[in-house]
Amino acid sequence: MRKTIAIACIALAAGVVTGCTQQSAPANVNAVPTPQPSVSVGTNPPSPNPKVSDVEMKNFSFAPPELRIKVGEDVVWTNADASPHTVTSDTGSELGSDTIAPGATFTHRFLSAGTFAYHCSIHPSMQGTVVVE
Numbered sequence: 099m100r101k102t103i104a105i106a107c108i109a110l111a112a113g114v115v116t117g118c119t120q121q122s123a124p125a126n127v128n129a130v131p132t133p134q135p136s137v138s139v140g141t142n143p144p145s146p147n148p149k150v151s152d153v154e155m156k157n158f159s160f161a162p163p164e165l166r167i168k169v170g171e172d173v174v175w176t177n178a179d180a181s182p183h184t185v186t187s188d189t190g191s192e193l194g195s196d197t198i199a200p201g202a203t204f205t206h207r208f209l210s211a212g213t214f215a216y217h218c219s220i221h222p223s224m225q226g227t228v229v230v231e
């Protein structure tokens with residue numbers, strides 16, 4: 099009779115221990131913070147900062163008069179004169195700025211290749227070309 103009780107106690111104790119182990123095992127797994135995303139941090143910053151080219155409108159001319167850029171790049175015209183100017187396509191509608199006041203800028207992104215001749219609609223002698231490759 100005593101042996102039977104002792105065996106039952108041992109079995110019970112073993113069961114409790116096993117139960118504790120099984121309960122604490124998943125708790126430990128959840129508690130451990132797996133540091134896995136640190137690998138991908140900083141590896142995907144493909145922010146495509148398009149190149150920007152500057153054209154100055156100064157002394158009633160565009161400088162440089164001819165600009166070569168790549169598709170997708172920006173051109174910024176800055177009016178450095180005391181007179182307003184425009185950036186207007188000779189043909190087509192690629193470039194059609196409003197009046198650019200002295201000190202103001204006009205930005206255009208060229209999304210297709212081609213040769214884009216333009217002028218100032220106020221001063222038609224002002225002529226420039228953007229070649230997009």
Ligand SMILES: [Cu+2]
Nearest residue numbers: 183218220221
């Ligand atoms: Cu002008």
